[in-house]
Amino acid sequence: MELRLDGKRALVTGASSGFGQHFARTLAMAGADVALAARRIDRLETEAASITQDTGQRAIPVALDVADVSSIETCVSATVDALGGIDLLVNNAGIVVTKPSLKQTEADWDQVMDVNLKGAFFVAQACAQHMADGSGGAIVNIASLLGERVSKTEISYCVSKAGLAHMTKALAYEWAKHGIRVNAISPGYVKTDLNRAFLEGEMGQTMMRQIPIRRFGEPEDLDGALLYLLSDLAAWTTGHILTVDGGHSLATP
Structure with a gap:
């Protein structure tokens, strides 16, 4: 069997840039x-074409x-109207507010939770309502290494991603009876346009030395995990958090 998704219909959130844009192309390939799906419809139109x-x-x-x-x-x-249904969801949209916890405001906290946790739940729920009426489906939530470990200046992001991982398990347990599998990928530090300058700088290089494989990830390093969890090869896999971090989570902070 191959990691193929022929005939499947997928929704990818946060697809105007970064992981989401890459994931959308990976699924189509x-x-x-x-x-x-994202707010910046102009960028979506260009990438979709x-x-x-x-x-x-x-x-x-x-x-x-x-x-x-x-x-x-x-x-x-x-999405259902345009594609004729929905079989797969990549729950990828996410934001971060980088600020010491003593300076985080209610607005900062709510903004991150509304996107990373509450939003992820309601996207999953809306898709699952359609999947449950058909032949089931597969959902992959994009969690984070920082849902397991912590950063000094990203408290709301860390909490939201820890919540997302636990939400993955709760939904997997509840929705299995509908033929819906729910899993998550927990990436380590992966280079994107947003973080490339930091990761390639002095502080980033110090961090890289804590990674057993001795490099940061590239978006394509997540492709195997994503395609596996969405494909029929993972038909007996649900509620799993698949860490893809070069071994970073093995090291003591």
């Missing part, structure tokens, strides 16, 4: 039709504000 041209799969842009439950419902309905 594996044979899935993909809805790319590029994915369709390069892979031959349907790729559509869908507006989504993950912090707004009504926007989530509209997005999922539009």
